[in-house]
Amino acid sequence: MARVLRGAWRERPDAEGLASADLLEAIPLLLLSGSAGLAWWRAQSAGPPPALKPLHDAFGVHALQAAILDAKIPAAFARLRGRGVEPLLGKGWAVARLYPRPGLRPYGDIDLYARREDEGAGRAALAEPGPEALPVDLHWGLAELDDRGFEEVITRSQTLRLRDTDVRVFGPEDHLRLLALHLLRHGGWRPVWLCDVALILETLPSDFDWRYFTSGDAVRTDAAVCALRLAHELLGASLEGVPAVVHERRLPRWLVPAILRQWGDVRFEPHGTRRPMAMELRRPRGLIRALRARWPNAVEATVGRRARFNGLPRLPFQIGECFARTLRFARSQSGLAPTPER
């Protein structure tokens, strides 16, 4: 996978060094992980062999999906602004727009971030009956960026024109940090998320504020720096112009294998697609499979336990994260806490 996707986000990717055997072997994984469009983009520059048809089809479907979703973003902004909520758009379209073609970076919903105090108004806005369903994932607060103030992030945000509507997106420093931390929080399971990091690294504006990027919670900053190094080491992202803290960061030996193992896991069920644990408990036959699906990989356990990406063994963190999840689940079942992710 990593060999196939090297440099695939570029306007003119270099297909040299892309072995047909690697591509053929990776097709099922590429299709499953939403990376097929990128693989097609890189491979097609060397001439389209028949094996590219499923990859091109995936690209086409993702491009059409993007057209459908893009049309809904202005409607989502209008709905929220109508209730006085000014959201920030992150991930999804905000990063897909930077790729050479729509469809290279698939996304399935509209990730919006709003102030916690706007939760009531925001929920009411999205609950309003409308002509179409809005697949909005509305986050209260800044999720992985909640070590920053909302006002500061808003001040650094940018406004872009999308179909006659001004949409507010994160500033490049915040967006790169958000993408890097989000990637790690979910165990790096989607290769396109690392391609996002690689793409942004290679298209940084000349006034990119590295000091601001590396400010905030030190553990998170170190994790974000590790994600940049990962993009360089696994996908060949250029580190030109990045500060010494990134160049000098040595990744722990377990990290790259952990990501590659995750990318190669065809049975992986990402969060959000799993049956809720409460349902799994009602049919004990599937319980072992359900528990295996929820076993945190080394990366997500490290982030979940707020640990450093260092050379220490990861098993204690994985056990700790598993225990914490079980506790959260038990609390949610007893009504003491909201339902955790699946």
Place this chain on the structure above:
Amino acid sequence: MSRPLKDGTGRPRQRREGLVVQELPEETLVYDLERHKAHCLEAVAAAVWEACDGHRTFEQIAARAAKRIGRQVPEEAVWLALRRLDRARLMEAPVAAPLGGRFTSRRDWLKKAALFGGVSVISITAPTAAQAATCVSQTTCAGLQNRFCNGAPCCTTGPNPAPPGTTCQKVGNQNNCSCAP
């Protein structure tokens, strides 16, 4: 002079209702929201389709398409593109191939048109859940050789849905994978 079409106007019109269109530099992608089918229009087919506004004659369509793609578009290619667009249900009214004159037979003009590239209208099959990429469609699974069976869950929605609870796996002595329990 325009050649007669089945709709009797001689001025074909592209269908716009119920379609999502994504124009790219190399091709145009169209999703039919009513039939849940996706199509990829190659350059000439896309240019011909774009030119079919219900006002242009056949000759004007050919000229407009030629201008858009920057090379001559012969009549045969325009007709073949129209026929394929019609088959994909992307035209308002059925389009009939012309006979007579230079087009002595259907085989004759098909043969001439085949020499001209870029007129294909290719059906696209959704290989995965487009956004989440968490399942394999039954069609994609069946298209994979056995060594590529990945055990991924099969999609239970979309075109050609698989039975719930099935995964893409090797079954018996089949050459290709199947969605099976």
